[in-house]
Amino acid sequence: GAVVSQHPSRVICKSGTSVKIECRSLDFQATTMFWYRQFPKKSLMLMATSNEGSKATYEQGVEKDKFLINHASLTLSTLTVTSAHPEDSSFYICSASRDRGLVGYTFGSGTRLTVV
């Protein structure tokens, strides 16, 4: 079955530093990857959609300069949280689709980011 690997699973960083989260599709080519943010006991909120080789499309209210998304290959997308602040602390989850979401999505295991 389709497997998506997300790293790191947990990261603690200091305010003002940047953190990179990787999302890899291990056994399929992901034409589209999605990045979500989840607050405690809340639902998933879509941050951005990225198609391989093109710029990410950000949802309204998401700062593209703070949350940098790169989808350079069909198996790798990265989310970089730049100049992190405590309010950026959250659970970040990626998902990948081989058919632009037509049939289904496979989710990574998530990254718990804590900014201190």
Added chain:
Amino acid sequence: GIQVEQSPPDLILQEGANSTLRCNFSDSVNNLQWFHQNPWGQLINLFYIPSGTKQNGRLSATTVATERYSLLYISSSQTTDSGVYFCAVSQFGSNYKLTFGKGTLLTVNP
């Protein structure tokens, strides 16, 4: 945008009991999926079901697209079924972006 409402928000069961979770959505959809998020955060795709009925072991789901709702049935619940169940939909013309409901937190006690 489309609204997705799930009920109940919380559900506590004894092991062996059956349950029904509901998902209502406010507009036509071209994709509906049910997910289970375990206590460690991992999301597992349970069903891709924009219409019709599917079964997988103790779980089954039915979507009535014309009436804009979907039901997830869990039979003979086990403690490992605990977690949050999310319904997510995408609309025509949305490039298959998923909108998630707020989820149902299921706790199955031994």
